[in-house]
Amino acid sequence: MDADQAQTLRRITADVPVAEVTLLEDRALVVRRGVVELPPGRSQLVVSEVAPVLVDKTLAATLALPRGAGPEVAELSEDLRVRSVSIRRWRVTREQDRPADLAQLRATKRDKQLALATAAARVEQLSAEHASIEQLLALTLQEINEDVSWGGQAAAQWGEQLDLLDAKLRELALEASRIKHANQLLTRELQDLQTLEAASSNPNSEVTAELTLELINPEPLPRKLELSIDYLVPGALWRPWHTARLIEPDGDQASPRVEFQCEGAVWQSTGEDWRDVQLIFSTERPSLGVQPPTLTTDMLRFRKKSSTVEVEAREQTVNTAGLGAETESAPAKSVAEEDLPGIDDGGEAIELRGRTRATIPADGRPYRVPIFSFESPAETALVCAPELDGSVILRSRQHNAAAHPLLAGPVDLVRNSGLVGRTSLLFIAPGERFELGWGPDSSLRVHRTLENLERERRMMSSWTRKPRRVTVKLSNLSPVAKTVEVKERIAVSEVEKVEVELTEASHGATADADGFVTWQAKLRGFGHESLELTWVLVVHDDVVGM
Template sequence: MSTASKTSAGDGTAVPSARVPAAPVPVTPAPVTAVTCLEDRAHIERAVELDLAGGVQRLRLGPVSALAVDRTLHAELTSGHPATVIDVRVVRSWEPRAPRPAADDSALRHRAHALDEERRALEQRRDRLRTRLDVLGRLATDVLRDIGEGAGSGEAEGPRWARELDRVDAERATFGERLRTTDARLSALAAELGEVRRALESTEEEPAELVAHVELTVEATAAGPVGLRLSHLVPCALWRPAYRAVLDGTSVTLETDAMVWQRTGEDWTGVALTLSTARSALATEPPSLGEDRLTLKDRTAAERRTVDVELREEDISDLGPVPVLGLPGVDDGGETRVLHSPTPVSVPSDGRAHRVPLSVFSTAAGSEYASSPEVSPLVTQVVRFDNLSGHVLLAGPVDLIRGSGFGGRGTLEFTTPGAPVELAFGSRDDHRVVRETEETRDTTGLTQRTVVTRTVRLHVSRFSAPAESDDRVVVLRERIPVSEVSAVEVRLRKEACSPAPDTVDAEGIARWDVTLPPGGRRTVTLVYELSASSKVAGL
């Protein structure tokens, strides 16, 4: 807004003066005080103390991130002062960057000028060398023509001709080498000059910057201080869980951290950080239901005579959603989870990963050396303990630390408070498992049943150092098929197993606890039968 005034001339006539622009609205700082980092964006909160005058007034707060989402901007007065927020909006403008404080040219600009002068001098020298080489080339041609004409007329001045040719060749070699040196220096000079000019463009000739402010219109019935809270969403911010597990004998220490990235254009300094798995970008309406018609039909004679079966692989899972390929989101078990940082956090707007500690606990842990030879011939140290962090452990990478230092990186699955946690601390190089399988197929004469007998042999070896003297228990696990139809039967032949499995669970996993002395070897044999009637096909 602007105001106009009048001045009086000497004859008493009122003359309108030039319009004077109103003074700019002062800017009140509005630093970030609290951040709720979502899966792919962040919710920013700012707390400001204002000293209001009576009446309607416009305030300018900021600067704020230019990426602020306008429709999520919300302003709320937090004190009991009689005031009302009339309007709030984000205003953006292109502003030139602040000028450099130095009055003279910078050292970088002086360097660019010196390189440019040297380049011009080298180009002149290159032109002179090329001219000199052209003259020497014509001189060599004249000497050769003189030699040819003299030899044709019977002259014999071999020593003189040799001296002239040697002198011309020596000068051509000298100036040719100088020309190559000059060209090489010009190439290096051009590369350095290009880098200096790019540095000048990025440091001294910076473009305008997009700056955003919050314009707030407030109506107050009386003057006095008032508290204001601003909030809005910004993109370009995300977080993911990360863990660090330290194994020390029979105890394990698990540190829960959050990896936070943000490039919102505004640093978060000393903010109260909250981490949430909410997905604000997803629709909140349930999907529409469609019709699913089921029809029955009679089986044909061929379908009645045969039963088609097939072997298939099934993953055994207890909790959590089905994993997906590609960059995963935060696995929260289908329910929004909220974690809090115990101390204020500072996260600069540089787009890099920043580790924020959340919690740490130590507890007793059980350890075993396990192997599933059908999947891998390695023996892995598996550690089990309970989740005593007091909060949900989201799925994420975990750094594995043992007495010898960093042992690798694993994956921690989604775990509720108090639930058991299982971590694999890498394989043992001093153990080896070899798996052998045999299969025989037979048909009985009376019932025409097909019997498939499978024999699995597991050879376990331990290569120990001379100082080792203790026994070590290795847990072996092998799968047995589980039948889902009555026409196919699966039977474990315990009398043929050597030794018989210690346990066989409902999922068909057979387990042996094998004790190996230093340098010991053991062989475990598993035998089971698949029996199917004559009308079963596909076995």
């Protein structure tokens, strides 16, 4: 390369669109790719319509061989490189440089504001004219009084003058009322326009940015290369969103099944539109940093043991991350977790790729992109927890048949009639079984009563028995027989001086380790069922607070 080529800076053009975006919890990594024909010597390439909010220190550009290039293509030399890459930003001051829809919106807003100002000026003019007519009317009445005192007799002329002034006042008042009503409508339209303007505004409507790259080709012949530019931008995020469709059995199908689809809801207001890009959804959280927590001194103190035991009742939620993976050797069971994993799966990063390429405008609105889907056979049942809700819910149990976990997020529930509601889902591993609720059965009624029975205390005993009785009544208003799983609970003691005894339960039901008592109530058509549960809380005299 001679000295003239080294000093000449050629301007070249190339299309370097956004090809791939990796979405994190509160930011995004944008990758632009394009093929450029690089002439010998120094070249300058300008990439426009870049997000003005990009983080400057993350901006990087590299050159590589075009994808699909055969082995006969020579390798890149070390001197063939991107010498520099920088961003230039400037504020948009002319309306014609703003997006067309936003410019039209602001022009409409200005017209409305001008019309409102003109109407307000007209109202002031009418008010002044109305005051002048009122003053003229007062002077006319004064003159009529003077004429009457001198014996004047012009009743017809006076009446005509008064009627004329009164008609003018009514006309002015009516016009002012119409203008004020129109002003109220204009004010409401202006408020709507301001709301729409705020929703339509994004960084590129106020600030424009472009990238300037300086490229060096020391070879005597031009080279066709692939240019990659990547940078980090704020103002972009994603959250998992799911859709479950229950396919209920009919004449041709023996068992129900659930079609489950996992999507990523994407929001971005970075100032650049992502057109036909590959989205990668990541659960990494770089904002948390890598610094370990600060350790503090934990002081331990001794105190004398009290002769009494302070006890208090509390509501304990039994959380389950899933129902376990059902195998032939180990049936499904609930696994209680104190700290359920969140979107980042306890710190283990997960990457999910969008199933199709997507277009995400920079308008801050949510767009849902499909990630994966699966179909699973389901076990449906009617369940009821009368203490929490007096409804019978249709529940389905299915397993995650996908190769990826289901992240915590909302689930849209769809049945044959369409969307029936929305629920939420916790983290579900591949192969894990989980439950979904599909809403109440309108043909079933539930009534629950709780009765505190008389306390019992035996002579020369330091224990007090506090019995309670729960009655649950079920009614079936349809002619079809149905089976309902009814779940009640009793207290569970964590101290030795408080005991819980299950004394009586319908159909010989027993309580599990968490205190839940379950019945399978079979209701015939237009039938009813009554279930009773009696349990006793046995408290020692040393216990206070119960």
